[in-house]
Structures are given as C-alpha cells and as structure tokens.
Amino acid sequence: MRLQLIQLFSFLALSAFAQQPQPDSEVKNDSKVLDRTQVDFLFSYYHQEGNNSAVTGGKGTEKLTDVASTIIVNVPVRSTHSIQVEYGISYYTSASSDNINPYSISSASSDNLVHKLDITSSFKDTVNNSQRGFKVGATHQNNFGGIRIGGFYSKESEDRNREVKIQGSISLDKWALYYPISKLYPIELKGQGDLVDTDKRYSYNFSLAYKQILTTRLQMQLAGELIYQTGLLSTPFHRVYFTEQDAPKLEKLPSHKLRIPLTLRLNYFLLDRLIVRSLYRFYVDDFGVRAHSINIELPFKITNFFSLYPFYNFHTQTAANYFKGYKEHNLSEKYYTSDYDLSNLISYELGGGVYYAPVYNIATIKRRKKNRHAIAWKKLELRYAYYKRSTGLYANIVSTHFGFIF
Amino acid sequence: MKKAIHATLSFVLLVPVIAGCVSVREYQKAYLNDEEMQLGERKVAVFEADFHSYREGAVGGTIGNSGSGCGCN
Numbered sequence: 001m002r003l004q005l006i007q008l009f010s011f012l013a014l015s016a017f018a019q020q021p022q023p024d025s026e027v028k029n030d031s032k033v034l035d036r037t038q039v040d041f042l043f044s045y046y047h048q049e050g051n052n053s054a055v056t057g058g059k060g061t062e063k064l065t066d067v068a069s070t071i072i073v074n075v076p077v078r079s080t081h082s083i084q085v086e087y088g089i090s091y092y093t094s095a096s097s098d099n100i101n102p103y104s105i106s107s108a109s110s111d112n113l114v115h116k117l118d119i120t121s122s123f124k125d126t127v128n129n130s131q132r133g134f135k136v137g138a139t140h141q142n143n144f145g146g147i148r149i150g151g152f153y154s155k156e157s158e159d160r161n162r163e164v165k166i167q168g169s170i171s172l173d174k175w176a177l178y179y180p181i182s183k184l185y186p187i188e189l190k191g192q193g194d195l196v197d198t199d200k201r202y203s204y205n206f207s208l209a210y211k212q213i214l215t216t217r218l219q220m221q222l223a224g225e226l227i228y229q230t231g232l233l234s235t236p237f238h239r240v241y242f243t244e245q246d247a248p249k250l251e252k253l254p255s256h257k258l259r260i261p262l263t264l265r266l267n268y269f270l271l272d273r274l275i276v277r278s279l280y281r282f283y284v285d286d287f288g289v290r291a292h293s294i295n296i297e298l299p300f301k302i303t304n305f306f307s308l309y310p311f312y313n314f315h316t317q318t319a320a321n322y323f324k325g326y327k328e329h330n331l332s333e334k335y336y337t338s339d340y341d342l343s344n345l346i347s348y349e350l351g352g353g354v355y356y357a358p359v360y361n362i363a364t365i366k367r368r369k370k371n372r373h374a375i376a377w378k379k380l381e382l383r384y385a386y387y388k389r390s391t392g393l394y395a396n397i398v399s400t401h402f403g404f405i406f
Numbered sequence: 407m408k409k410a411i412h413a414t415l416s417f418v419l420l421v422p423v424i425a426g427c428v429s430v431r432e433y434q435k436a437y438l439n440d441e442e443m444q445l446g447e448r449k450v451a452v453f454e455a456d457f458h459s460y461r462e463g464a465v466g467g468t469i470g471n472s473g474s475g476c477g478c479n
Contacts, residue, residue: 042449044453046457048457048461215428216436217437221445227465259466261464267445269437269438281464283463293464317462317464341463381448382450385454389461395461397453401449401450
C-alpha cells in the first residue's frame with residue numbers, strides 16, 4: 001500500500017508537467033543564484049518549565065534550558081554548483097536528566113553538548129530548469145549519535161510557475177556511542193541485564209513537494225512525507241510506573257513506526273504592505289497519534305526592507321495508544337510510555353519577529369586587497385515566541401539570524 | 407491509518423486541479439519574489455521547529471530531514 005501511495009503521488013504531481021508549456025519569452029530571473037559566499041549565523045535561547053518529565057515516569061520537573069548556535073556557509077563553486085556546510089552546536093542543562101549520567105550512580109548535574117554537521121552539494125541544470133543534490137550529515141551527543149545521507153531532485157516548469165521536489169534520506173543512529181546502553185538505564189534498573197533488544201535506530205524518509213504559483217499575489221505548496229523508523233524507538237532512560245507495583249519499568253514501545261505528515265502552505269500578498277503566510281499540517285502515525293497544526297504569520301512591511309511580523313501556532317493531537325500517566329499503566333500491557341510529548345494535548349505558540357534586509361546592506365567591511373569584495377552584513381532577524389501546552393508545560397524562545405556575504 | 411490514506415489521496419488529487427491555474431509571467435512576479443513570500447520555513451525559525459518536534463508527537467512535512475535524532479533532551 002505504501003508503494004502504491006508513493007507511485008500515485010509521484011504520478012499525479014508529475015502529470016502537472018505534462019501540460020503544454022506556456023510561451024514565455026521573458027528573460028529568466030536568476031537573481032537567486034549566489035555569486036558570492038553567503039554565511040548565516042543563527043543563535044537561540046530556549047527555556048521550558050513543566051511537571052511531567054518522562055525520565056521520572058510522567059511526574060517531576062521538565063525544566064530545561066538550551067542555548068544553540070548554527071553557522072551555514074554556502075559556497076558557489078561554479079554558477080551551477082554550490083556546496084553548503086551547516087554546523088550547529090547546542091548546550092543544554094536539564095533537571096530531569098540529572099539521573100542519566102552513565103558514569104555515576106549519583107544524581108550529579110548533567111550538562112550536554114549536541115553537535116550537528118550537514119554538507120550539501122547542489123547542481124543546477126539551467127537548460128532543464130532542474131536541480132539535484134546530495135547530502136551527508138552527522139549528529140553527536142553524549143548519549144546518542146548517528147549519520148545520515150540523502151539526496152534530492154527538483155524540476156521547475158518552463159514558465160517557472162510550478163515545481164516538483166523529491167527528497168529522500170536515511171539516518172542511522174545509535175544510543176550510547178561509547179559505552180553499553182545499560183549505562184543509560186535509570187539507576188534502580190541498572191544491573192537487571194538487557195532491557196532493550198537493540199541500541200540502534202534507523203529512519204527512512206521520503207518526501208514529495210509540489211509548488212504552484214496561483215496568481216500574481218498567491219502561491220502554494222503541497223508536501224507529503226513518509227517516515228519509517230525501526231529499532232529502539234523508546235528512550236532507554238524513561239521510567240514508567242504501574243498501578244500494581246511501586247518499582248518502575250523501562251519505557252517500552254514497538255520497534256517499527258510509520259509517520260505521515262501532509263502540509264499545505266499558502267502565501268498571499270494581501271495588501272501592498274501586508275503578507276499572509278499560512279501553514280496547515282495533518283499528521284498521523286501508527287502509534288495512534290493524529291494531529292492538526294495551523295500556523296499563521298502576518299509580515300507587515302514598514303518599508304521595502306524592514307518588516308514586523310506577529311505569528312500564531314495552534315496544534316492539537318490525540319494520545320499514542322501506549323500512553324498513560326504516572327501509575328496508570330497495568331503490568332499486562334505490552335507497550336507503555338508516560339512521555340507527555342505523546343499525550344492528548346493542545347498547544348499554542350504566540351510570538352513576533354523583526355526582519356531587516358536593506359538593498360545597500362546594514363554595514364560593510366572593506367578588505368585590504370583591492371580585488372576582493374567587501375564583507376557585507378545583509379540581513380538581521382530577531383524573533384521571540386511563547387509556547388504553552390495544555391499539559392502545563394510552557395516555554396520561551398529567542399532566536400536571531402545574522403546574514404553576511406563575503 | 408485508513409483515514410491517513412484517504413487524506414493523502416484527497417491531498418494529491420488537488421495537484422492536477424491546481425496545476426491548471428493561469429500562467430504568471432516573470433515581469434508579473436514582483437510580489438511573489440518578495441523575500442517574505444518565499445515558501446518554506448524561515449531560517450531563524452529552525453530552532454522552534456526542532457523543539458516542536460520534541461514537545462509534540464507530530465513531525466515533518468516541511469521538507470527537511472525529519473525523523474532522526476533522539477529528541478531526548
């Protein structure tokens with residue numbers, strides 16, 4: 001059924017290109033092609049509070065602070081070939097993970113670094129209006145790591161009003177890279193032998209997106225994704241408490257999961273200074289989670305280069321079949337979790353941002369060598385969001401983006 | 407899962423319908439080429455997307471590399 005679904009989706013999307021191409025004698029706009037190296041610096045500060053930590057069985061603090069930064073360097077090797085290197089590092093402190101220090105049985109504070117690296121090589125075919133590329137990446141943190149490979153292909157119609165993009169990737173992840181996974185078990189469950197069947201997790205991802213210009217002010221994108229995961233899908237330091245006993249057990253979930261998100265984006269230039277950016281997502285998986293998400297963003301252009309935007313996210317989901325709260329599970333159940341991220345919940349997020357990108361740059365730094373371009377600070381974006389979940393969890397996040405051209 | 411398949415089919419059937427829309431020429435794309443009109447996530451929102459994928463059971467659909475990582479922080 002999945003294969004048929006993929007074939008049908010591909011056929012219908014590509015059939016849009018079977019139409020007669022519209023005559024269009026205008027010069028194609030290649031202004032988006034980079035001729036200089038672009039460097040983006042991104043920073044964020046995130047803090048959350050809650051009282052349903054899965055590490056302590058659905059009861060206990062979820063306090064977490066995360067500081068992250070990412071650098072994205074896009075180097076045009078030739079006019080049709082570019083390489084993008086993206087490196088991100090984040091540092092988080094989490095009260096709930098105090099008990100998962102693999103080298104200690106004490107409740108020492110646990111500080112964690114996460115590294116992510118992705119390298120993408122893209123080739124543009126200006127004759128066929130297509131683009132293809134491949135991507136390799138890796139993630140590393142003290143209790144989890146992995147590598148991923150992927151590729152994509154996109155094709156625009158002759159009049160550049162439609163585009164299809166196909167993308168696929170495989171991620172090979174492993175828990176506890178440098179020690180046995182049993183070191184990650186909750187303290188009271190250590191020494192009980194193997195509690196999980198594997199320490200690996202594989203994810204296979206296939207996505208298809210179709211972009212269409214509808215009018216001179218309106219464009220949309222339909223996207224669908226199939227994500228198939230196998231291996232250890234539970235977390236080896238999540239506790240679950242049962243009605244029949246006081247001692248916890250390790251969270252247990254099926255070893256296969258199929259996830260299908262479908263999204264529709266619509267962007268509309270409503271008035272001369274007001275834009276409506278919207279997103280709707282339907283999500284379903286075979287754990288029983290079914291979700292609807294809506295995002296609306298309203299950029300208001302104070303000038304052509306300076307805009308302010310408020311935004312609002314709404315999300316609702318049903319609980320996974322295997323979810324119950326603290327001491328609500330029965331020992332007769334095959335699978336069980338008290339992770340409130342998989343609970344029945346409603347969440348909203350409210351925030352705003354400032355975007356500034358003047359044509360003649362925010363600032364420039366001249367180089368000593370005469371034949372070198374000046375370094376130009378092109379973009380500045382600041383964003384703040386407040387997130388609230390019906391389970392009681394709330395969070396604040398501040399993000400910034402600095403864009404430069406070298 | 408049947409509902410998901412129905413939703414997927416309804417969704418993809420929209421594609422050929424929408425593809426019949428009028429052709430917009432390059433000189434008519436002043437609004438569409440505006441930076442704020444670009445389809446896709448803002449770069450600055452990438453961190454929020456990460457945390458949404460951890461704090462909610464739903465992920466993906468935004469044409470990224472979803473589905474990997476532990477999300478265990």
